Amino acid sequence: MKNLASYHVQQAIEKMLKYCIYNKQTNGVKELYIHDLDRLIKDHCVKYGISVPKKIVKNANEYTRWEAESRYSLKYSVRITSIIGALVEAEDWLLTLKPSYKKNITHYRNKYKFK
Numbered sequence: 001m002k003n004l005a006s007y008h009v010q011q012a013i014e015k016m017l018k019y020c021i022y023n024k025q026t027n028g029v030k031e032l033y034i035h036d037l038d039r040l041i042k043d044h045c046v047k048y049g050i051s052v053p054k055k056i057v058k059n060a061n062e063y064t065r066w067e068a069e070s071r072y073s074l075k076y077s078v079r080i081t082s083i084i085g086a087l088v089e090a091e092d093w094l095l096t097l098k099p100s101y102k103k104n105i106t107h108y109r110n111k112y113k114f115k
Helices: 002-022 037-048 054-058 060-070 082-096 100-109
Strands: none
Touching: 002 060, 002 082, 037 054, 037 060, 054 060, 054 082, 060 100, 082 100
């Protein structure tokens, strides 16, 4: 279950990065078929002046590994504290992008006792 959770947190971060990138593109949407968060940040977010939380930038390579290794490698394991930290960082970033989601995020944080 931890590995599945880490995969979904990586996907959430990837989708937020792509959301920001697609919204900043001015000459038509160029679809991005990559999952490497570090590459998305360096090649696209920097180019468009997109502010990405420091913790996500710092851990981008680790989170990228969660996309495949957490699903396919039987020996791969992610610490729960790492997953929760990434999830909270992603949620906080989401609130800066979509403040209207605060009610939903607060509800689920309370329901599952996340701080």
